[in-house]
Amino acid sequence: MNTIAALKQGNLLVFNEVYYSWHKRIYYFILQKTKSSFIAEEVAQLTFIKCWNYRESLADDLDVERQLFRIARTTLIDYLRKETVYKEKVIHVIERYTLPTDDFWGKLAEKELQHKLADALEEMPPMRRKVFEMSRFKGMSHQQIAHELSLSSRTVETHIFQAIKQIKHYLGLFLWLLAWIFRF
Known part of the structure; x- marks a missing residue:
């Protein structure tokens, strides 16, 4: 039985074999493109999740390698687009609610x-x-x-990600209140 047919039938043993055979290669492919171990790990995991979730639509005439790299490439593009949109929204919110520095209320809010x-x-x-x-x-x-600090780059990225998440959570209500006060 070929690999694609086995995947389409939901064979977990074959999927595990594909995962362990290709995960590192997919990871390093994404790492080469992004220079971020965090993004590489995220996209690699998403690639295999998509491969499993959409296994019925895999092409019978293409090998697993080509299809995995195609999924990885499109997943990376989607991931980077979402990150770009998120960053643009954050910049827009910051610019929208930045007040002139000579404004008393602006200085107080800052x-x-x-x-x-x-x-x-x-x-x-x-x-x-x-x-x-x-x-x-x-x-x-x-x-x-x-x-x-004698840490891995991945650990550093995780700490920064968690810190930003914690700050957003902590400042969420305060920023919402500022937005409401200065919406006029």
Whole structure:
């Protein structure tokens, strides 16, 4: 029985074999394109999830390798598009609610935002806070932080991702309130 036919029939043993045979290659393919181990791992996992979920639509006349790399490429494109849209939305919100610096209320809101950010940083576990501060306040690259703290680049990326998530959660209500106050 060929691999594609076995996958279409839902054969988990064949899927595991495909996964273990191709995961590293897919990972390094994405890593080469993005230079981010975090994105490479995410896209590699999504590639195999999609391969399994849409196994019935795999082409019988193409080999598994070609189809996996096609899925990986389109998954990467989708992932990067979503990231770009998210970043554009964040920039738009920041620009929309940035107030002139000579405005009393704007200065007050900026000062309060700085206090809230400091509070959010205080709530973080020490290593997450240290990694975030080294990245955002000292401008260090993930590799530099990893080297200085004897961590893997993946761990550094995870700490930064979790820190941003925690800050967004912590500041969410405050930013919503600011948006409501300054919507006019």
